[in-house]
Amino acid sequence: MADAETPTGALEKTFSPGKIEERQYARWEQSGAFRPRGSGEPFSVVIPPPNVTGSLHMGHALNNTLQDILVRYHRMRGFDTLWQPGTDHAGIATQMVVERQLAAQGIGLDRGGAAGASNARLIGRREFVERVWEWKAESGGAITRQLRRLGASLAWERERFTMDEGLSAAVLKVFVELYREGLIYRDNRLVNWDPKLHTTISDLEVEQREIKGHLWHFRYPVEGDPDTFITVATTRPETMLGDTGIAVHPDDARYRHLVGKHAILPLVGRRIPIVADEYSDPEKGTGAVKITPAHDFNDFEVGRRHGLEAINIFTADAYLNDNVPAEFRGMERFAARKAVVAAMEAQGLLARIEDHVHMVPHGDRSGVPIEPWLTVQWYVNAGELAKPAIKSVEDGRTVFVPKSWEKTFFHWMRNIQPWAISRQLWWGHQIPAWYGPDDQVFVDYDEAGARAQAAKHYGRDVELRRDPDVLDTWFSSALWPFSTLGWPEQTPELRKFYPTSVLVTGFDIIFFWVARMMMMGHHFMHEVPFHSVYIHGIVRDERGQKMSKSKGNVVDPLDLIDRYGADALRFTMAALATPGRDIKPSPARVEGYRNFATKLWNAARYAQMNGCAIVPGFDPAAAKLQVNRWILGELRRAAAETEAAIAEFRFNDAANALYHFAWGTFCDWYLEFTKPVLNGADASARDETRATTACILRDLVKLLHPFIPFITEEIWEKLGLGEGLLMTAPWPTLPEASGDAAAKAELDWVVQAITEIRALRSEMNVPAGARLALGYKDASAEAAARLKKHADIIRTLARLEHIEEERGAPARGAVQIAVPEATLVLPLAGVIDAAAERARLGKEIGKLAGEIDKMDRKLANPGFLAKADPEVVEDQRERRQEAEAARSRLVAALERISAL
RNA sequence: GGGCGAUUAGCUCAGCGGUAGAGCAUCUCGUUUACACCGAGGGGGUCGGGGGUUCGAAUCCCUCAUCGCCCACCA
Numbered sequence: 001m002a003d004a005e006t007p008t009g010a011l012e013k014t015f016s017p018g019k020i021e022e023r024q025y026a027r028w029e030q031s032g033a034f035r036p037r038g039s040g041e042p043f044s045v046v047i048p049p050p051n052v053t054g055s056l057h058m059g060h061a062l063n064n065t066l067q068d069i070l071v072r073y074h075r076m077r078g079f080d081t082l083w084q085p086g087t088d089h090a091g092i093a094t095q096m097v098v099e100r101q102l103a104a105q106g107i108g109l110d111r112g113g114a115a116g117a118s119n120a121r122l123i124g125r126r127e128f129v130e131r132v133w134e135w136k137a138e139s140g141g142a143i144t145r146q147l148r149r150l151g152a153s154l155a156w157e158r159e160r161f162t163m164d165e166g167l168s169a170a171v172l173k174v175f176v177e178l179y180r181e182g183l184i185y186r187d188n189r190l191v192n193w194d195p196k197l198h199t200t201i202s203d204l205e206v207e208q209r210e211i212k213g214h215l216w217h218f219r220y221p222v223e224g225d226p227d228t229f230i231t232v233a234t235t236r237p238e239t240m241l242g243d244t245g246i247a248v249h250p251d252d253a254r255y256r257h258l259v260g261k262h263a264i265l266p267l268v269g270r271r272i273p274i275v276a277d278e279y280s281d282p283e284k285g286t287g288a289v290k291i292t293p294a295h296d297f298n299d300f301e302v303g304r305r306h307g308l309e310a311i312n313i314f315t316a317d318a319y320l321n322d323n324v325p326a327e328f329r330g331m332e333r334f335a336a337r338k339a340v341v342a343a344m345e346a347q348g349l350l351a352r353i354e355d356h357v358h359m360v361p362h363g364d365r366s367g368v369p370i371e372p373w374l375t376v377q378w379y380v381n382a383g384e385l386a387k388p389a390i391k392s393v394e395d396g397r398t399v400f401v402p403k404s405w406e407k408t409f410f411h412w413m414r415n416i417q418p419w420a421i422s423r424q425l426w427w428g429h430q431i432p433a434w435y436g437p438d439d440q441v442f443v444d445y446d447e448a449g450a451r452a453q454a455a456k457h458y459g460r461d462v463e464l465r466r467d468p469d470v471l472d473t474w475f476s477s478a479l480w481p482f483s484t485l486g487w488p489e490q491t492p493e494l495r496k497f498y499p500t501s502v503l504v505t506g507f508d509i510i511f512f513w514v515a516r517m518m519m520m521g522h523h524f525m526h527e528v529p530f531h532s533v534y535i536h537g538i539v540r541d542e543r544g545q546k547m548s549k550s551k552g553n554v555v556d557p558l559d560l561i562d563r564y565g566a567d568a569l570r571f572t573m574a575a576l577a578t579p580g581r582d583i584k585p586s587p588a589r590v591e592g593y594r595n596f597a598t599k600l601w602n603a604a605r606y607a608q609m610n611g612c613a614i615v616p617g618f619d620p621a622a623a624k625l626q627v628n629r630w631i632l633g634e635l636r637r638a639a640a641e642t643e644a645a646i647a648e649f650r651f652n653d654a655a656n657a658l659y660h661f662a663w664g665t666f667c668d669w670y671l672e673f674t675k676p677v678l679n680g681a682d683a684s685a686r687d688e689t690r691a692t693t694a695c696i697l698r699d700l701v702k703l704l705h706p707f708i709p710f711i712t713e714e715i716w717e718k719l720g721l722g723e724g725l726l727m728t729a730p731w732p733t734l735p736e737a738s739g740d741a742a743a744k745a746e747l748d749w750v751v752q753a754i755t756e757i758r759a760l761r762s763e764m765n766v767p768a769g770a771r772l773a774l775g776y777k778d779a780s781a782e783a784a785a786r787l788k789k790h791a792d793i794i795r796t797l798a799r800l801e802h803i804e805e806e807r808g809a810p811a812r813g814a815v816q817i818a819v820p821e822a823t824l825v826l827p828l829a830g831v832i833d834a835a836a837e838r839a840r841l842g843k844e845i846g847k848l849a850g851e852i853d854k855m856d857r858k859l860a861n862p863g864f865l866a867k868a869d870p871e872v873v874e875d876q877r878e879r880r881q882e883a884e885a886a887r888s889r890l891v892a893a894l895e896r897i898s899a900l
Numbered sequence: 901g902g903g904c905g906a907u908u909a910g911c912u913c914a915g916c917g918g919u920a921g922a923g924c925a926u927c928u929c930g931u932u933u934a935c936a937c938c939g940a941g942g943g944g945g946u947c948g949g950g951g952g953u954u955c956g957a958a959u960c961c962c963u964c965a966u967c968g969c970c971c972a973c974c975a
Contacts, residue, residue, distance in 0.1 A: 015937085208972085215975080233975055247975095281974075289975045298973045358974075404904075408970075411903075415971095507970085538969090575923090578914070580905080582969090586912065588924055595937045606934030652914075656922075671934075755941095762929065762941035799932080799940095851919080858918095863955030872918055872956095879919070 011608055011718050015601035017565025017594075017710065024713045025148055033075075033728050034155045036082045036497075043079035044497035045071055046481050047154060048505050048513070052087035052161060053094055053139045056146035058539040059506060061557035062583060065573040066536060066651060067504045068152050072706040073646055074501075075153070076731040082497050084484050085154035087143060089136075089163040091428040091473040092197065092205075092365050098132050098427070109426070111198060125426045125468075132427050146558060151566050151709045153727065158493075160484045162476040163429070170483035171429045171476050172445055174524065179443045183381045183523075184421070186441065190300050191420055193373035194363040195318035195333075199424040200377050201363055202472060203417060204511055206370055208359040217286060217351035218344055220246065220263040223271060230255070230263055230274065231351050233285030235358055236295075237344070238336040240265065241324040242313040243272055245291035247302055250276040252287050266349050267340065268325060275306045294374045310374055318371050333371070378422040378431060378469070382519065386413045389518035398518065398528045401649050402580040405507060405535050412511050419516075421472045428470030435465045478516035481529035503530040506538055534649045537582035560590050567708035568594035574707050575659070577651040596659060597711050600704070603667050604697060604715040610678050612693040614721060620695045621737040625677070625685055627793070628692040629743040631670040634661060635696055636734040639703055646706075658704055666696065669751060676792040698722060699732040749783070749820065750790045756817045757798040757824065763840075764815065764828060774798070775806030775814075775825035778889055783821035816841070816893035818886040823893060834897055841894045848887040855880040 028034065036042075045067055050060055067083065075081040099109060102123070110122035123131075147154065160167055178184040191200045216237050219229040230246060243265050248255035259276045272291075279302050280289050293303030293310035303310055315321050318333045327343075328336055344350045361370045390413050392398050393406055400406045422431060433443045434450035440457060442450040442464065454462050479487070481503075485494040499521070505514065514533055521529030560569045571593040576583045620632050638661035645654035670693075677689045698721040701712035705726055716726035723729075757774070766772070774794070776787055784805065787794065791803045806825050815837055817824045828837075855876055858864055865873060 015935095235975065279973090279975095285975045296973080296975085298975085301973090356975095359972090361973095408904075411971075576913080581913085582905095584912070586924085589912075591937080592923060595935095598937050599935065602935035602938090604934085609934070656914080660922090667935085668939085672939095675932095758940055759942085765929075767929095796932090855919090858956080861955055864918095865955080867955050868918075876918085 009718050011601065011605045011715070013605075015598045015711070017567060017597070018562075020714045021149065021151070021566050021710045024710050024717075025151065027713075028153065028725065028727055029148075029156065031725055031728075033725055034083070034153050035157065036080045036155065037075075037728075038080060040078050040080040042082070042496050042501070043071075043074040044082040044084065044500040045502055045504065046084040046484060046500055047086060048503075048509070049086045049088035049162065049477065049480065050143045050147075051090035051093055052136055052143070053090070053097060055142050056150070056557055058555055058557050058585065060143075060147075061150060061569060062536060062539050062573045062577065063504060063506065064147060064150055064152050065570045066534070066577060068150070068570075068709075069574060069651060069654075069706040070502065070504070070646070071153055072709060072727060073731070075727065076702065076705065076729060078730065080496070082158075082493070083152070083154045084158060084160070084497075084500075085144070085147075085152075085156055086160035086480070086484055087140070087162070088473065088477055089161065089428065091423060091425055091470060092199070092201075094132060094135075095425050095427040096197070096365060098128070098135050101135070102128075102131065111424075128426050149558065149561055149566060151570065153709075158484070162473070162480075166486070167476060167479070167483045168429060170479050170487055171471065172432055173488050174479060174520065175432055175471070175475075176443055176445055178380065178523075183384055185379055185381070186376055187379050187418070188374065188376045190294075190297055190372045190374055191377050192361065192363075193316070193318075193371045193375070194366050194368065195314075195316065195371050196366040196368045197363065197425075198316055200375070200420050200422060201365075201370065202420050202474075205364050206361045207364045209362050210357060211360040212355070212357050213360070215285065215354040215356035216341060216344075217353070218266070218290075219349045219351050220266060220272075220290075221349075222258060222274075223262040223264055228258075229349075230258060230288050231286045232288050232290040234290055235356060236337070237340045238320070238333055239292040239295045239313070240290060240340060241268060241320065241328060241336075242292045242294050242311045243268075243290045244270070244293060244303065244311060245272050245306060245308040246274045246288055247277040247280040247291050247306075248274065248288045249280040249282045250278065252280070252282045254282075255288055266347060267328075267343055273306070273308070275302075275308075277302050277305065295372050297372055300372070300374075312374050314371060314373065377420050378433075380419040380421055380475075382416045382419040385519035385523055386416050386515070388522040389413060389515065392518065392522065392528045398530060399532045401532055401534045404580065405510065405533075408507075409510060409515065413515060416515075419472075421475050422467075422469040423472055424468075425470050428473065429476060431467040431469050431471060433467040435467065436462050441467075474512050474516055477513055478520040479524075481517055481521055482525050487524070498525060499528050500530045502532045502534055504534045504536065507535050508538065510535070535580075536577055537580070539583045539585065555585070555587075560587070563587075564590045564594035565597060565710070567597050567711050570709075571596065571655060571659075571707050574651040575655040579649060596663060597708060599663055599667060600701075600708075601711060601715070603662075603671060604701075604719060606671060607693050607697055608719055610690065610693075612690040612697070613719070614694045614698060615687075615691040618691040618695070620692045621735070623688055623692055625688060625692075626743045626746055626789075627670065627673045627677070628689060629737065629739060630747040631666065631692070631696055632734070632737065633740040633744055634665050634670075635699055636736070636740075637661075638665075639699070639732060639734055642703055655707055658700075658707065662700060662704065666700065669747075670696070672797055673747075673793050676796050680792070694719070694721065699734070701726060702729060702732050746786055746790075749786055750793060753787075753819050753822075753824065754794055754797045756819055757794075757800070757826065760815060760817055760826065761799070764836075766828065771801035772799070772826050772828070774800045774803045775827070776803075777806050777816070777823045777825055778892070779805070779822035783819075787822070814897070816890070816896070818844075818889045818893070820882060820886075823889045838894060838897055841890055841897070845887055845890050845894065848883050848890070852880060852883050852887065855883070 048063060071081055071083040106120040108122050109128055110124050175184060192206050194201050213235050215233050215235055217231050217233050219231050222228040222230055232246060246263055248259060258274045261274050262271045263274060265272050279298060291299045291302050291308060293300045293308055294312045311323050313320055313323050320328050320331045320336050322329060328339060331339060362368060363370050393409060400409065432445065433441050434447060435441055436454050442453040444450040444453060450464055454464055481500050482494060482498050485491060485498055487494055517529045557569060568590050572585055572590045576585060620628060623629050638657050641657040642654045674689045677685050701715050705712040709727060713726045716722060787803055795803060815826045815828050858876060
């Protein structure tokens with residue numbers, strides 16, 4: 001077991017993520033490395049604040065992994081990096097949770113509604129809010145602990161909460177200022193009312209659900225003519241009790257004669273006018289539509305145009321109120337529906353009932369149908385605030401990635417409606433508005449200010465009532481990029497880190513959050529809140545379903561971390577984060593990347609066991625051995641690909657480039673190539689290889705660190721690959737070295753030769769342990785030189801006894817393989833028979849002939865020669881030549897065999 | 901009703917104008933002192949259908965089909 005106290009030490013035989021993660025995270029946090037370093041270009045990211053009482057789900061795991069990759073990458077590149085942490089008070093969500101807990105204890109909220117009246121004990125606002133703070137204290141640390149387990153390198157000392165003192169001050173200032181500018185105002189209009197939660201919700205919190213309902217046709221008698229009826233169709237019979245008109249289309253000949261007359265509203269007896277309005281669609285229903293201005297958004301507009309009365313018939317619980325006939329009062333809305341239909345039928349006024357599928361608005365939190373309800377609420381003039389936000393995206397000052405989201409953003413922003421911000425809840429920022437006896441409103445920073453205003457207004461001191469409502473949670477989140485940096489104080493952090501560099505989030509909150517941050521950022525900071533917005537996909541389950549508790553298909557990221565380690569989960573997230581696509585992580589995938597971590601671990605162990613260590617002053621670019629120069633070139637290519645990919649948020653490409661380099665190139669080839677060297681007699685070659693291996697490993701863990709920080713930090717530490725922490729080590733700079741191309745050409749050829757020999761051994765079922773000689777014919781001088789130079793490597797990896805130049809005819813039973821510039825000959829007498837070999841060669845030749853034929857046709861095409869890129873044509877010619885050379889060597893080989 | 905995206909190997913997905921790829925699964929072989937959470941090799945796809953543009957199309961355009969998501973006031 002390794003000694004945790006010593007900076008370097010032997011890596012343990014098996015890689016166990018759990019222990020490493022805890023220890024390394026503590027080292028990072030204690031070192032202060034999460035803080036901005038204080039110098040360099042700023043790079044800043046604000047976390048999308050999770051609900052303070054929430055717990056980590058897969059969406060968080062994805063979102064925060066990607067942010068951490070960007071943050072760690074930039075930190076290593078020398079940026080003054082801040083990742084701002086914090087949590088959100090999540091008004092409705094949190095209030096619901098605590099209400100439910102209280103209900104379980106028989107405690108209800110004294111909010112004046114009918115619901116919950118059965119509770120034994122009712123508590124008031126102050127006590128409830130205290131309970132919520134208690135709940136926050138109890139559960140509030142969970143999410144931040146879980147983010148630590150993921151490895152998130154957030155500047156924890158700067159953690160903020162949307163309800164903390166500073167952020168509350170920011171909210172207050174924004175509200176008061178917008179009010180004074182006329183951009184926040186009160187209005188009496190229809191709102192989306194949630195009868196279960198007893199609060200207004202914004203348009204965005206409403207979701208349309210498809211409901212199989214009915215279309216009821218009611219006959220309304222026309223006044224003054226007992227035999228004439230006008231038939232209306234409705235999906236909501238109960239609202240007829242609030243009807244104050246009937247609308248028909250002005251061009252609808254069926255009803256033209258009735259326009260201007262009145263109908264008598266059945267069950268109620270009210271005289272209601274029949275009006276002509278474009279809203280009415282002759283194709284729908286009966287072409288005559290009943291108008292209920294107080295309970296339907298369209299009807300409200302129609303009513304306004306024709307001066308129709310808006311009669312509210314519902315209580316806050318959506319029970320019928322006293323504005324309806326006595327027999328219906330106090331009925332719940334769905335009971336009322338049945339009662340109304342029954343009463344209409346009894347009077348012979350129910351014409352018919354059709355099945356009807358339609359969309360019904362539901363509260364996204366409560367899940368109950370919302371009720372359009374006429375009340376006075378606070379609004380933000382979003383249309384005005386949206387203008388500079390739209391412009392900044394048009395100008396490219398804020399860029400969406402992928403760019404296609406800009407279209408969605410524009411569409412919504414250009415059609416934006418006033419934002420209803422007041423909520424009839426207790427948990428949240430209480431609106432700083434006070435009312436006088438005559439309901440005159442006074443908005444100010446505190447009650448004293450409001451009283452002063454009132455005194456001036458009334459000419460005397462008056463008692464004021466404070467507005468009981470709180471603000472929409474998204475109101476405070478909208479300020480997040482500057483409020484967390486200290487605004488309204490002009491802090492050094494605010495000056496340095498605003499605008500932030502990039503916002504990383506899912507598309508589901510573009511409207512809720514991103515758009516509103518842009519509005520507020522422009523208005524109060526006069527600058528975009530972030531330069532780019534990276535929109536990632538949503539995490540779905542393996543069948544492509546959105547994860548949700550109700551579906552029971554939730555995968556717990558903490559469970560995956562327990563099983564496979566945080567690094568494996570992170571790498572999975574990165575590897576699957578293809579821009580613009582949703583993510584469906586499977587445990588098999590996570591397991592695969594756990595295996596990758598293990599592979600890296602073992603490679604490091606191997607290096608350690610072989611005495612590979614950093615040699616001060618050693619420059620791998622000056623290495624003499626071609627393998628060492630080659631691996632450096634491969635590393636350089638992988639690094640360049642990684643950097644390019646991260647710059648464009650192609651996390652998947654970055655992860656894959658590193659995966660393939662680390663496993664497919666470094667482990668599978670380089671470490672195997674160098675085994676003969678490390679076991680060989682040439683001391684200087686050995687030393688050079690050890691030093692090179694250490695350098696490659698050092699740079700590799702640097703490149704991988706943003707993705708898999710824990711294991712790389714552990715390897716860095718245990719192998720003593722550098723000073724201090726890896727997380728603050730400088731990103732590798734790998735300049736191009738001369739001779740790179742030559743090394744690549746040479747080693748690529750060796751790889752190909754070995755691969756061919758291995759394939760042949762496997763196909764021919766050459767028994768294990770059979771020692772073979774390799775001869776080569778027709779080899780060009782270059783190929784012959786390579787075979788000689790890399791004889792050790794080729795012998796070892798292809799499991800050969802020796803290599804020599806074949807001069808005479810191949811021995812009976814020899815097998816011949818064409819590689820570029822040479823024909824390799826393996827004596828397999830007694831192992832395979834000549835007939836089988838002839839067949840194999842014939843097949844190979846046939847395959848090549850097919851390819852050559854295809855290329856010939858292409859090269860004979862005048863259009864291709866004239867119009868294709870000359871490089872492409874040249875490339876095609878070269879490939880044809882190679883194939884031709886290989887074919888003729890195989891034909892020769894076949895002849896040699898046949899001659900035996 | 902608008903808008904967006906998807907359809908590529910058994911599965912999950914890359915590739916998005918110039919030789920069809922990866923991981924997993926599958927099959928064969930392998931006790932070579934880093935690693936069986938491994939190594940070597942193999943099989944498997946007319947890139948949803950149909951048109952078009954192009955010397956050349958999985959890749960661009962049109963169209964159809966199927967699936968998914970977002971927005972929308974359809975009585």
